[in-house]
Amino acid sequence: MTTTAYKxxxxxxxGEALMGDDNYGINRTVIERIVAEITEISRLGVQIAVVIGxxxxxxxxxxxxxxxxxxxxDYMGMLATVMNALALQDAxxxxxxxxxxxxxxxxxxxxxxxxxxxxxxxxxxxxxxxxAAGTGNPFFTxxxxxxxxxxxxxxxxxxxxxxxxxxxxxxxxxDPSAVRYQNxxxxxxxxQNLKVMDATALTLCRDQKLPLKVFSIFKxxxxxxxxxxxxxxxxxxx
Numbered sequence: 022m023t024t025t026a027y028k029x030x031x032x033x034x035x036g037e038a039l040m041g042d043d044n045y046g047i048n049r050t051v052i053e054r055i056v057a058e059i060t061e062i063s064r065l066g067v068q069i070a071v072v073i074g075x076x077x078x079x080x081x082x083x084x085x086x087x088x089x090x091x092x093x094x095d096y097m098g099m100l101a102t103v104m105n106a107l108a109l110q111d112a113x114x115x116x117x118x119x120x121x122x123x124x125x126x127x128x129x130x131x132x133x134x135x136x137x138x139x140x141x142x143x144x145x146x147x148x149x150x151x152x153a154a155g156t157g158n159p160f161f162t163x164x165x166x167x168x169x170x171x172x173x174x175x176x177x178x179x180x181x182x183x184x185x186x187x188x189x190x191x192x193x194x195x196d197p198s199a200v201r202y203q204n205x206x207x208x209x210x211x212x213q214n215l216k217v218m219d220a221t222a223l224t225l226c227r228d229q230k231l232p233l234k235v236f237s238i239f240k241x242x243x244x245x246x247x248x249x250x251x252x253x254x255x256x257x258x259x
Contacts, residue, residue, distance in 0.1 A: 026250030029068040029144060031171035032059070033164065033181045033218075036077035036105055038238050046077060047108050055182075056112045058244045059149065063118060067248050068144040070174050071151045072167040073109060075101025081159075095159035099126055102163065106132065106153035113149060120149035125157030125166070137173050144174065164222040172229050179231060180247060181218060182238035187255035188217055202255045207233075210257055217257055226257075233257040 038055070041048035063069055081098035085091040106122045113120045121143050122132040132153060133139070140150045155166040164181075171179040185193060186201065188210070193199040207227035210217045217223060217235055226233050236243050236254030246253040 023065050023249075025062075025065050025067055025248045027067065027177040027248055029070070029174065029176045030248065031070045031072065031167055031174060031176040031179045032244075033072050033167035033179060034074065034109075034238070035163075035183070036074040036101065038074075038077075038182055038184070039105060039108070040077040047105065052108060052112045053116070055238060056109070056116045056118065058238075058242070059113070060116050060118045062245055062248050063147070063149065065245075065248070068147070069149045070140070070144060070170060070176065071109070071149060072155075072163055072170055073102050073105045073151060073153060074163040075099070075103075075105055077101075078104055092159040095155075095161075096126075099154040099157070102155060103128060103132060103153040106151045109151055118149060119147070120151055122151045122153055125152070125154040141174060150174075162219050162222070164218040165225065168218070168222040168225040168231065171231055172225065176231070179226065179233045180244070181233060181235045182244070183235060184237060184239060185235075186237035186240055186243070186253075188215055188235050188257070203252065205255055205257045207257055207259060217255075223257075227259055230259050 039047045041051035075098050078101035079098050081094035084094040110120045110122050123135040124132045125135050127134050143150045152170050155163045188202045189199040191199045207223050211223050234254050234256050236247050243253050
């Protein structure tokens with residue numbers, strides 16, 4: 022078996038990643054391609070947990086800014102992540118990958134409740150575990166959920182899949198001279214507000230010395246290169 026740099030990972034997927042170039046919802050071609058990359062690293066023996074966002078269906082922050090009660094908006098966003106988790110699980114089933122969905126909100130007729138010990142047993146058995154509904158609490162993002170679940174699952178690293186292939190000193194979309202950081206400290210990311218993850222998530226990872234890698238999920242083969250320890254994306258660590 023090929024030697025990988027990490028045995029157990031937490032993959033943070035945004036809801037927007039599932040849209041592809043669409044304006045809303047789930048792009049079937051995109052989700053199948055993402056699942057194919059996840060399947061490839063699973064076959065290398067990597068244990069995979071996933072935290073999924075819901076921004077392709079509902080963004081709580083946006084509705085809260087428009088006057089909706091923030092807690093209500095956040096709960097609606099959590100339900101959107103459950104929908105994405107079910108779509109991801111079904112795509113994995115069609116790809117021959119066994120997965121389980123655990124939700125921080127109790128929806129027992131649809132998905133399992135989050136139980137830490139059970140999730141760890143699934144990972145040890147080679148199943149992908151998809152965590153839905155964030156932390157189960159309003160006012161916390163799915164970035165924070167990724168940091169929290171990563172620590173609870175004792176993962177080696179949190180991988181944040183984005184549309185950009187790492188963290189840059191300026192916006193690479195508007196500045197052609199932008200430079201990608203190969204390595205970055207949590208303190209610098211927080212102090213410079215580099216938008217790697219929200220400050221709560223970064224602080225959790227920093228305090229627990231849990232490394233974070235930011236990479237592009239739209240770059241073919243990037244996920245495999247990350248788990249093989251190659252120079253891909255930006256590594257954030259203490």
